[in-house]
Amino acid sequence: MSQIKVAINGFGTIGKRVADAVDAQEDMTVIGVTKTGPSFGCELAVKKGFPLFCTSDEKESINKFKEEGYECKGGISDLLNLCDVVVDCSPGKLGKSNLEKYKSAEVKYIFQGGEKHELTGLSYTSSANHLENLNASGTRVVSCNTTGLSRTLVPLYELCGSLKVECTMIRRSADPGDSSKGPINAIKPVLKVPSHHGPDVMTIKPEIEINSLAVAVPTTIMHVHSIVADLPEDHGLSTDSILNIWKNTPRVIIMNGVKDKISTTAEVMEMARDIGRKWGDLHEIFVWEDGVKLVNNRLYYFQAIHQESDVIPENIDCIRALMGTESDWKKSVKKTDLAISKYYNID
């Protein structure tokens, strides 16, 4: 089988993970990754055997790599000429100008959740709307938070036919490798009320009614969602049956805070390190079994999101959707997860 040629534009927190995940799949290959200039990330790319390109096409920028001893294969245009699909993992708000490049190169494109839905007019999570994205020319994999909400809410919605949700997001303030951001000792509410986070779910499943509030807290390792979801009156579910649904949902992990001694996000991340995936990542959404409770038709639960990695497998599935090589999202998920969880699957 010929492999899908994937370019990764930007090789930071998300880009380096997407590259490794693509590299682990049998049906796709990393045709190149971009860096703005020479740095430790270039060494990483080289050692992993990923061809290195420059985010710019300027000769001067390209030459800088050579001066520092890194072989640079060319600029972004050269890379786009070689690929079938580009995964945009560039920081900040370069979406608009990058989109033009991708379109003029006539390659398929995937943006990340840092960009707005309006840029692409189409968004993606594996469980919500894989089919809708099949053979599309480009899309946006939603943010880590929206992906996390999608994982637990979409299966509930599909059973119940309606869902009204309020979510308070307790967010990590900086990633583990970022020492510049605070706060050190404070809680920071996001004063846009309700916040933009929850409604973003509606870009991939418009039928779910959802609002959110958000605060940032002095931790680096995970977001936690505190969720209150109203089911329709005739839901026919119980706390246990909901737990069973999630136990059978891909990329959701159910563990018990007391029995498994996983009382905080620190222990969740330690469990992830034990499992042995690269970077100690946890692609799954973590739900505390003893933190779920259905009271009449109101469901309360907590879930934890590994902000650096939960969207990584979604990007892989999304590549298959755009290329039209796998129409069954569950089959894609299985393929993706087996390949990136080489050590062992948690269940």
Place this chain on the structure above:
Amino acid sequence: MSQIKVAINGFGTIGKRVADAVDAQEDMTVIGVTKTGPSFGCELAVKKGFPLFCTSDEKESINKFKEEGYECKGGISDLLNLCDVVVDCSPGKLGKSNLEKYKSAEVKYIFQGGEKHELTGLSYTSSANHLENLNASGTRVVSCNTTGLSRTLVPLYELCGSLKVECTMIRRSADPGDSSKGPINAIKPVLKVPSHHGPDVMTIKPEIEINSLAVAVPTTIMHVHSIVADLPEDHGLSTDSILNIWKNTPRVIIMNGVKDKISTTAEVMEMARDIGRKWGDLHEIFVWEDGVKLVNNRLYYFQAIHQESDVIPENIDCIRALMGTESDWKKSVKKTDLAISKYYNID
């Protein structure tokens, strides 16, 4: 006017503040405070001129104070013989045995929110049920969180006649002077879902329907509440009118995150230090003006709670309620607040 004689049993985080607040009032006096043994707290009590007693009646324990050079006036029984009312600020779960002492000494008693409502069968916040507590033999001033919810919810309830509330509490994990507790880098959900915090409001205002979820985060200075409150359909209110209600509510501060540059609890506490109350306390509940939004009949808002001090003025009002010396809660609040906010009132 004769002064109410107040004993303070326990001179820690809450006890030392209640003692100072009593001392600042014209109609009451600190007849004595207790410590379990000699320590820096004794020096504090002595320098402030508060007579020192031992939490125990044992000779041996009492003598230890003298050995370290502190004059100890006797045991708890000696103190109870002198007072009209005792404010129980002892740590942990000494409620039951202390209650017996207070009853047998025939003094009025006030417990704190660490004890359960069942201990006293009666609870107190100034705005919710002052009259109900008038001349009672004993009661419980509810916790910092319940007090905080009471401050903003009771006036709303009184206008609307019904209120259904969900609250996520983002809690500080340790007080500023406590270096033993973690976590250092994690979020800890309270896995009793829904949590006990919200429903405690119903001990002082049973008509408010409320549930809560709670997480603890690595900060020492304030709790933050993320609140979603459903008003009745015919509420007739707006975001602005709700803000106006709170601006006229005692012990609630409204400031603007952007305009006043108070974006997190760090800046809130700095403002409190600027105001100049003892310990840098903030007795008021802090609401971000730009974090309040009414959408149809659903109200979203954030509030911050200074966990060490918001209950202090309630204890003072509560003393007056039990002693029957002031039946108008607003008058008591005014008296209390003027006395403890010597430097200046924020409004």
Place this chain on the structure above:
Amino acid sequence: MSQIKVAINGFGTIGKRVADAVDAQEDMTVIGVTKTGPSFGCELAVKKGFPLFCTSDEKESINKFKEEGYECKGGISDLLNLCDVVVDCSPGKLGKSNLEKYKSAEVKYIFQGGEKHELTGLSYTSSANHLENLNASGTRVVSCNTTGLSRTLVPLYELCGSLKVECTMIRRSADPGDSSKGPINAIKPVLKVPSHHGPDVMTIKPEIEINSLAVAVPTTIMHVHSIVADLPEDHGLSTDSILNIWKNTPRVIIMNGVKDKISTTAEVMEMARDIGRKWGDLHEIFVWEDGVKLVNNRLYYFQAIHQESDVIPENIDCIRALMGTESDWKKSVKKTDLAISKYYNID
């Protein structure tokens, strides 16, 4: 007695404290404070009764205060016309341009440790070189760290006649009211080795040989110094005699980590709040009694520095030095400290 007229240029972390400290003295008065524009700090100044001026002389800037309802008495030039001495508490590196203003206004001036010694050619701490600063036209009160080192090292030097010191500074990364700075979970070495901090001591006591290394850590409340000092061979001192020297040194507090249950900077700051000074400040340098050990001629000790406030009383003494009204530094210290420690002195 006529009072020294003191202007405070800048009303932030240091400025607001210097203003209060001046206000508390009998021999000086706050003639005015400056702000760049209307903000909560203006309200603070107004309520405290400090005349408000603008850091700029531009009409437009001055008018902005009036628009927000604050009475602004004029620009910096107007203020300089009224004062005998200006304490420069402006942030960042405005030293050079401000110095010109002060000189042309022919007022005495005091800069803070954020400015370099070269700006003024003269630096100040109360215990090291008060006499040297007597009647000088201007000087610089050294930084919180240098002030802290000066407090414990100068008396040792004066006894021993020589001192070689290495100090590792474990620094708080942000002040309590600053939520923007990190790191949240990291240690940050200052990669200028040795660091500039230690040698700054030589600007006030050139005979002390000192170098330092510094790291920043995720805390907001105090710096800690880990100090190794080599005394001359014939020092004739013991751990106990050194402790006795410090117990008799102004603005040094000796307490016992174990006996007084003050094991970390959290408990030190809680003790400071208990003492009841404004902002919960601790003007003294805190030395752990059980963390001092003389091994042959090498002295090991820890000390903690309240970075927001230890220089405040030095500024007051420094005003007296420049104005020539008190030549005995110990007398000035006594006057200063009695006035700002109204509640009670720790010893």
Place this chain on the structure above:
Amino acid sequence: MSQIKVAINGFGTIGKRVADAVDAQEDMTVIGVTKTGPSFGCELAVKKGFPLFCTSDEKESINKFKEEGYECKGGISDLLNLCDVVVDCSPGKLGKSNLEKYKSAEVKYIFQGGEKHELTGLSYTSSANHLENLNASGTRVVSCNTTGLSRTLVPLYELCGSLKVECTMIRRSADPGDSSKGPINAIKPVLKVPSHHGPDVMTIKPEIEINSLAVAVPTTIMHVHSIVADLPEDHGLSTDSILNIWKNTPRVIIMNGVKDKISTTAEVMEMARDIGRKWGDLHEIFVWEDGVKLVNNRLYYFQAIHQESDVIPENIDCIRALMGTESDWKKSVKKTDLAISKYYNID
């Protein structure tokens, strides 16, 4: 070649890493690991294919594993019957009683740095005293801090013939997976002065004179050492030549804070995650190139220690030393490191 049979007594932070490291070597095999009872760690052991034993020999304890569905091969005595050498990774102070078991089973034994030198009378680091440990019946791999000091100091000592060192250790207060310990916002000095940490170096290289001071800070990821080392007068070295020595020293990494954008331990650990070893570990000691400076004969430098993992490869080398299968420490180091750094070596 027949493989060395290694038992690992205790499968926590250190034990799980030693097991993986043994498993990765060609000349040794994991014959079994112990747990006190069923838990997530058992699942980990089972999935990795490590035979599971109980830390106790009691039938009741052993049966508990079966009840939870884990195959338990027997008690510690059964395991000791099967192995050539046991690596003791048990927590707390079980050293004495465990030592008796190992001796009576006539197996070689390795303790960790949590135990004192006196227990074994012999200690170990690869670079300091491999030969001395050859064919010994048992020893102790020193702590993460002592191992770290040994890595950079021993090669200096060997060149210079004498070394007097002062070290301030800025320690992480809890491991990443531990959410119970504080402080959240404080610096905690170790009030035993000088601390025990530095002198422990003398158990593996008695000729190095060393003292230390230690503080704990609110971070979870690395210790940092701030080191001042006095070389003999005739050292003949320069900052650059010292850097060159370390660049050629095994298990020391030199990188540049500015050029490599690694300004704090957060970025160091992120680099470690990028390299891709299990748990994101960094077995090497990290030295900031731009944080090293030789001033006359006094050397200043910072180094960072990954407290969870730097001793892991030392345990492997130590196994070979005790078994007498490799007398050249550098050959052992090479073998060890190639096997555990499958992804790539940083140099």
